[in-house]
Each structure stands twice: as structure tokens, then as C-alpha cells.
Amino acid sequence: MKSRLIASLALSTLVVLGTSGCALLSTQATTIPYSPSDGVNIPDSGPLQVRNVLIVSDEEGVDGNLVAAIVNATNDPHTLNIEWGEGSSKSSEEIRVPALSTVSLGTAETDPLPLEGIDTKPGANLPMYFQSGDGEGILFDVPVLDGALPYYGDLLP
Structure with missing residues (x-):
């Protein structure tokens, strides 16, 4: 029973890291300065x-x-x-x-x-x-x- 609990926790951790890992490594788009007009x-x-x-x-x-x-x-x-x-x-x-x-x-x-x-x-x-x-x-x-x-x-x- 303990091994199933540990396996479930490990799988859950991998899913969370796998789905949010990109946000940890990429630049936040709202912090990039740009000119919002034609000029x-x-x-x-x-x-x-x-x-x-x-x-x-x-x-x-x-x-x-x-x-x-x-x-x-x-x-x-x-x-x-x-x-x-x-x-x-x-x-x-x-x-x-x-x-x-x-x-x-x-x-x-x-x-x-x-x-x-x-x-x-x-x-x-x-x-x-x-x-x-x-x-x-x-x-x-x-x-x-x-x-x-x-x-x-x-x-x-």
C-alpha cells in the first residue's frame, strides 16, 4: 500500500512539473517592452x-x-x-x-x-x-x- 502511495505522489509531481515547467524557463511576455502603436x-x-x-x-x-x-x-x-x-x-x-x-x-x-x-x-x-x-x-x-x-x-x- 505504501508503494502505491509513493508511486501516486511521484506521478502527481511529474505531471505538475511537466505541465508548468515551461513557465519556469520562459520569459514572462508582459515584461517585454514594446511600442504599442505605429511609431x-x-x-x-x-x-x-x-x-x-x-x-x-x-x-x-x-x-x-x-x-x-x-x-x-x-x-x-x-x-x-x-x-x-x-x-x-x-x-x-x-x-x-x-x-x-x-x-x-x-x-x-x-x-x-x-x-x-x-x-x-x-x-x-x-x-x-x-x-x-x-x-x-x-x-x-x-x-x-x-x-x-x-x-x-x-x-x-
């Missing part, structure tokens, strides 16, 4: 947080409009430096963000930031450099979208 979130490149960045361009992809939310959670104003292109076609823009505020580009209240000479067709990514404050800055691929979706139609250059 991308730029990893911290200084005191400013750059969220949901994307570019809206027409079919030729010559010029585009930058859409983003730039958050300053500090008590000091900061400037976001953005660069794109290479060599003689390199361009840059600066966006000043007041303390404890958010600048949203491409909303009903604020126009998107025009980017001339991106030469990137919709469906591709444009490498852009983002830097603020004393941060090191980061080069990140920003998606270029077209105006096919109704809510991007008004954002075309």
Missing part, C-alpha cells in the same frame, strides 16, 4: 523621453513630417536635438521642451515637424539621431508611413 519609443537619450515617433510622407518619400510626443519630466527646460541624413545632405532640428511638460507634434493643436530631403519611401525606416541634455544620444530607425490611413492623411507634407 516607436526612443530609448532614453538624455532627460527627455521621446515617444511614438514616426514620419508621414507621400509616395515619393522626398520630404516628410515628424510626428512625436516629447516628454520633459524634469524641473528644467531642455532641448531635443534631432539629426538625419549623411554627408552633405545631413540635416538637423532642435525642439525646446519646457519644464514638466509635453510637446506633441502632429496633433490638432500642433503641426508636425517638416523634414526636408529624407529621401525615404513609406514602408522603410529612416535612421535618426536623438540627443538631449548631457545624454549620449542614440541612433534609431524611425518608420516612414504614408497617408493611406485616414488619421495620417492630414499629416502629409
Whole structure:
């Protein structure tokens, strides 16, 4: 009788470990960061947080409009430096963000930031450099979208 009890316990233990073993070894999916929209979130490149960045361009992809939310959670104003292109076609823009505020580009209240000479067709990514404050800055691929979706139609250059 004791051997049956021990065998039952051993079998039960194997079943429990066998059915839950995957959860012990795999990464919990809800802890993996991702961008839940069409744009991308730029990893911290200084005191400013750059969220949901994307570019809206027409079919030729010559010029585009930058859409983003730039958050300053500090008590000091900061400037976001953005660069794109290479060599003689390199361009840059600066966006000043007041303390404890958010600048949203491409909303009903604020126009998107025009980017001339991106030469990137919709469906591709444009490498852009983002830097603020004393941060090191980061080069990140920003998606270029077209105006096919109704809510991007008004954002075309």
C-alpha cells in the first residue's frame, strides 16, 4: 500500500512539473517592452523621453513630417536635438521642451515637424539621431508611413 502511495505522489509531481515547467524557463511576455502603436519609443537619450515617433510622407518619400510626443519630466527646460541624413545632405532640428511638460507634434493643436530631403519611401525606416541634455544620444530607425490611413492623411507634407 505504501508503494502505491509513493508511486501516486511521484506521478502527481511529474505531471505538475511537466505541465508548468515551461513557465519556469520562459520569459514572462508582459515584461517585454514594446511600442504599442505605429511609431516607436526612443530609448532614453538624455532627460527627455521621446515617444511614438514616426514620419508621414507621400509616395515619393522626398520630404516628410515628424510626428512625436516629447516628454520633459524634469524641473528644467531642455532641448531635443534631432539629426538625419549623411554627408552633405545631413540635416538637423532642435525642439525646446519646457519644464514638466509635453510637446506633441502632429496633433490638432500642433503641426508636425517638416523634414526636408529624407529621401525615404513609406514602408522603410529612416535612421535618426536623438540627443538631449548631457545624454549620449542614440541612433534609431524611425518608420516612414504614408497617408493611406485616414488619421495620417492630414499629416502629409
